[in-house]
Amino acid sequence: MAGEIPDLEAQVRTGTGKGAARQARRDGMVPGIVFGGDKDPLPINIPFNKLLTMLRAGRFKSTLFNMKVDGHEDVRVICRDVQRHVVKDLPTHVDFMRLKRTTxxxxxxxxxxxxxxxxxxxxxxxxxxxxxxxxxxxxxxxxxxxxxxxxxxxxxxxxxxxxxxxxxxxxxxxxxxxxxxxxxxxxxxxxxxxxDDEDEEEVAADEVPTTDESEEGGAEE
CATH class of the missing domain: 2.170.120.20 (Ribosomal protein L25, C-terminal domain)
Structure with missing residues (x-):
């Protein structure tokens, strides 16, 4: 089993809908959702700077995380989607899927x-x-x-x-x-x-005419 599954800390997002998501962004957070695993979806917020650092590190969508949310059991998740601003290309929403042991x-x-x-x-x-x-x-x-x-x-x-x-x-x-x-x-x-030098020497040697070939050429002239 992999010994280094990185932790991903998040907060429960109070309220749903566009209004709560906008407030989260004003507070320097990125709204998200955790779904799957035969449990109800859990709205969350993740610190913007931390999420941006992980995204820039690469392979965010293929990394297994141990998500830690206050008041909830730790759960292993993997990112399934990151929505970005159409102009600034910065994360505006992120979706995570809970994983079963057989997933x-x-x-x-x-x-x-x-x-x-x-x-x-x-x-x-x-x-x-x-x-x-x-x-x-x-x-x-x-x-x-x-x-x-x-x-x-x-x-x-x-x-x-x-x-x-x-x-x-x-x-x-x-x-x-x-x-x-x-x-x-x-x-x-x-x-x-x-x-490479030896190969070049061999090629050059092959291109040099023999004595007989030189004499024959001279005779024809």
Missing amino acids: KINLFINVEVAGADNCPGLRKGGVLTMVRPEIELVVTAADIPESVTVDISGLEIGDSATIKNVDLPAGAKPTIDRDFVIAQVSAPSGLASQS
Whole structure:
């Protein structure tokens, strides 16, 4: 289970309708609603500055939050919609959905690397590049992994590890329905440059005419 589900603090919004929403905005809050989970919808307010900071951090709609509201039990929620001002593009309303333990959701999960000490490519001076330091998975709310692991112990220089090399938790699957690269071992920049120079020398050598070809050309003249 993921150990770091961020808290999201909110306040109960007294009153409903446009009037209460406008007052919330004047007070520096963003009105919202929490729905689902076989419970009545709960009108809330969230501090504008805090919400804006989280939105700018990215992936707000794919992050699982532990919502804390005074007078109510903590509940896990995920954002389902953020309404914005048509001109200023600032948040004006936000919707959250309560999650049951069996609810399927899309989340970005960190990728950890195993087998680096035994990787032949790295031992030969190769450089590890994490193409996807995190991957988006479909998981259940009750079984969210803190991370997944990719094993690179068998990679040589030029080899890649794909999603097939990742041991995913039971019930989890990638949102991308194809094999894709997670990490790769590349040649160090110096070795790559040397290889390119050698290739250029080989091409240049192939373009130089042989002695026989030069003599034949001279005879024809």
